[in-house]
Amino acid sequence: MSEILEEKKFIEVPHKGLFFIPLGGVGEIGMNFCLYSCDGKWLAVDCGVGFAGENLPGIEMLLPDPAFATTILPNLEGLVITHAHEDHLGAVGYLWRDLHCPIYSTPFVSEMLVSKLDEVGLLGRASVEVVNEGDALDLGPFEIELVPVNHSVPEATALFIKTKYGNIFHTGDWRFDKAPVIGKTANLQSLKNEKILALVGDSTNVFVEDALSTETDVKNSFVELLKGYKDKKIVVTCFASNVGRIESIAYAAEQVGRKVCLMGKSLWRVEGAGRASGYFKDFPVFLTDDEAKFMNQAEVLYICTGCQGEYKAALNSVSYDVGNVHLGAGDVVVFSSRVIPGNEQAIANIQNRFIERNIEVITTKEALVHVSGHAGKQDMKKLYELLKPQMVIPVHGEIMHLNEHAKLAHECGIKQVLIIKDGDVVHLDIDDFNVIGEVPTGILAVDGKKIVSISSEIIKKRRRLIEDGSVVATVVLNSDNNILGNIQFSAVGLIETESEEYTVLNDFVKSEIDNLSSEEKLDNSKITDVVKSAVRKIIIQNHGRKPLVDVHLVRV
């Protein structure tokens, strides 16, 4: 499918007025990264990663391209991180060198950030300023309040941004939880009397109709559930950053006389950041599995990483019965998580391995063991009733989510709603609420230690390697243009090492070179072409694939 490449014309963002420009996260889930501009001064909000699909072989993580952001330096006043999820802060370590601005976030987010910056050698270079929930933060023309909201990670905040042109409410990831386990129910009453010019809002759960259960409901449900497995081994898996969930599970464990053991690197990272910011204080130090393995297993509860079926996570090892935790018939594994689209089969494979050994698997289908951190339709309606924004921009979603969110906003009586895409420059002006043009945007891929464009030659060739394979042929010619010895071939992942096919290739390529005239044999590119087409001919015939062919020609 050839994409029609338009010659895009980019604009310069006016030096007067208030503008919103998403560089990631609008039209896709992940890579949240956006800019606000007010009279030529800039504010960045969030800087997250995305996850690559099958079409980008060898790539796990994606980043929003910061190219445009680099053009606004040194007018970038700061980067505010709304909460500690990878899709909101995961790209900071990769892109901070391009932004070079101070970072602001709540204590828990800062702890998480510092641990990440440490890993990439940026600790002490990138400044991370702690801002408490509810505190004000003045960054040039932006007067910002970090407003606590409920979400599946501690200290998630919405941003209430005051400017001379009007006030913005940037929701971040949020919901109303009437009985959270960590923090209080999001209370936006103080904003009721503020005039909100524009609301930039999370669309993730816009297809969810009903009001969600509370985290306290989940906690209580866990207490009841665990009672049913008195003498059994219990393993629970959840998203590592969900500190409230870990507390819910730890509370339930305590109620049934079990100590919590954490398994998996990211859980321990969160534990560290959590304790440093005052969480888990009602719970004793968690056990490692090396400690827990010697205990009575009816007095332990294991919490594992790997709820999305990740190959390298703790739960996968448990499913293969490798490591310190050995489950048997009648034991139970609880998936205290949702299924992120795309991970269905990986998760099912792990569940099947448990079921095969008669280990019970409990998911949200069987019990209230998870609740989403995103606002569904009911919460969104409540928000619109309360804040009555003049204009709405749906973000944080694929186009289908943005579209549905726009419908909902209209239903709530919002007259001005804009569906936009990454790179759009939106004028936040009640009389001219519009996309006035575009700035450059794109997606980068983390390729091992390198950062490359997702349309780079490297990735394209890697796709060809899978579909068609590659062959490297080394041909040695003497001064009389005769072939010396056998042609050496490498056809990794295409022909087995000990295959007779190499003889066939050798004979055919040799005969094709021999057929050339003496003059043609002097022409390196002619010989290369002949070798390439000879190799392709054999491979197409035998494999039905048209490989990439490289020729190493040696003349001696």
Next chain:
Amino acid sequence: MSEILEEKKFIEVPHKGLFFIPLGGVGEIGMNFCLYSCDGKWLAVDCGVGFAGENLPGIEMLLPDPAFATTILPNLEGLVITHAHEDHLGAVGYLWRDLHCPIYSTPFVSEMLVSKLDEVGLLGRASVEVVNEGDALDLGPFEIELVPVNHSVPEATALFIKTKYGNIFHTGDWRFDKAPVIGKTANLQSLKNEKILALVGDSTNVFVEDALSTETDVKNSFVELLKGYKDKKIVVTCFASNVGRIESIAYAAEQVGRKVCLMGKSLWRVEGAGRASGYFKDFPVFLTDDEAKFMNQAEVLYICTGCQGEYKAALNSVSYDVGNVHLGAGDVVVFSSRVIPGNEQAIANIQNRFIERNIEVITTKEALVHVSGHAGKQDMKKLYELLKPQMVIPVHGEIMHLNEHAKLAHECGIKQVLIIKDGDVVHLDIDDFNVIGEVPTGILAVDGKKIVSISSEIIKKRRRLIEDGSVVATVVLNSDNNILGNIQFSAVGLIETESEEYTVLNDFVKSEIDNLSSEEKLDNSKITDVVKSAVRKIIIQNHGRKPLVDVHLVRV
């Protein structure tokens, strides 16, 4: 994760007694292929493909390994195909040369099979015998009746197999549809008085609680739905083999004054097989898109392949606005299909492309536009009440499905239920209903024109190519063991063609060879090792990847 490889001991299947041996489809969805043995004579049922996941790069299709089946020739009396779905007949073209037995199926299935055999040059060699629904078929000790059941393809049959040891009911893929569009409601009353020793049953929809709607409900729902898009362009996508669905849509199209246009190769293949077996007879010849494009678009309805988001299918082209069908704001695309797990994101991507252009997308969430062809819990209970089998073997599912099916069978009062896996030899004997041992089984991959083991070196190396890349280096040494010229490198998909990294590699590899003693330089394997480790060192340093390295050493 290292699998523990057990030394498996295989048994010889006894020459007395009745046995069931699945070679595929038990413990996985797809690759249905099983054997029945009665006093040393054999019957094969179905021979289907599976679809490969991300962990098998370059592979689309999987086949059950027929190795064991080849050991029972010439006692294999025949292969009966229950219905025309790929996971039941798709492997015949690949494996028939190994089985070399007559094939039996209903007229529509035979038409589909013949068209596939034609493609692989087996037409006229493999004999396909037509058996009408309800007819009896005697194959050695097996007296077989093809019993019509309802499914999402015409002429699906269960097999009622009489033997001297007792009767088997092999459900195939089935459901009870009270108002099908093609065929009649499955009527198993005639079997009510038969004694059923063993039921081998479809587990696909065992997690579905409710009784399903009928295909006629879907048809009527389509009529109502289409009325809402009077002057709009309408595109519907569905599974190509679902002839009943195509008739439902064609009927609804007719009701609102539209002619049907088919788009996509597999739809036309089914159309051909369908008309040849008497379907579509109430409908005029379908249009091609070349014909339809000149018509008033309000008088056309397009049916496209690609409901699973397939890259090469018709709907994907439509979503890119490439080809003859150009949709615009207010037009509609109906997904008359379910989402096969694993295809969620591919389907969402296509839907997003439509929604982006304000084209409406209708799925099963919005309207009754699809119904499954598999029995849910209600239908399964009805079946057990009617047939009262003495023993039950759940098949056609992952372990979680087999397990749930076993629970359901127990709830229905079946005392003897066995959960088995591919390769298990089950003795079908009321007093000894048990797995008596195992025969060899496995999975093969269609790799272009080759058929390879899924654990072949080729596929393992292909995974390494993606994760770590590969480098081929050609080193030329003269008779004094000095390096001639520059070292030539190929690092496809790892280093860009015009990268300066090749200079770095060249310099480092050369210096590493130069550091060798004169004696070491005479040792080819020493030089090869030095080159490999030098290349790896640079690539690990620059890319964080540990590539496969091949060295072409040339001595002149």
